[in-house]
Amino acid sequence: MSIAIYLLDYMLSKNYIAIGYFMSKKCELTAKRPLKGHNVSHANNKTKRRFLPNIKQVTFKSDILKKNVKLNVSNAALKTVDYKGGIDEFLRSAKAFKLSKKAQKLKSKIILKSA
Secondary structure, eight states: OHHHHHHHHHHHHSSSEEEEEOOOOOOOOTTOEEEEEEEEOOOOOOOEEEEEOEEEEEEEEEEETTTOOOOOEEEEHHHHHHTTSSSHHHHHHOOOGSOOOOHHHHHHHHHHHHH
């Protein structure tokens, strides 16, 4: 029970709320996609497999837009958003071709409001 309370307290102290796992296979912020590879046995038999990114549906709090934003992101993107200081700062510095259509619209709204 104390671990669940600790995790909830940790999540509330950040700028996002983890909702759970989502079935989309692409990160909306970093464009991470599944990779292809092989399972290799001890006898060196190779069978095809996919390496899936760790995608979660997360609600970010945007300070500039004053609303919550739901995005499907990878754990690596979550760490980067925390490092940059929030979703607003991340989107300002992100390159538009890596972002999804939804994230590109958010980026343009954030740039217009902050200017």
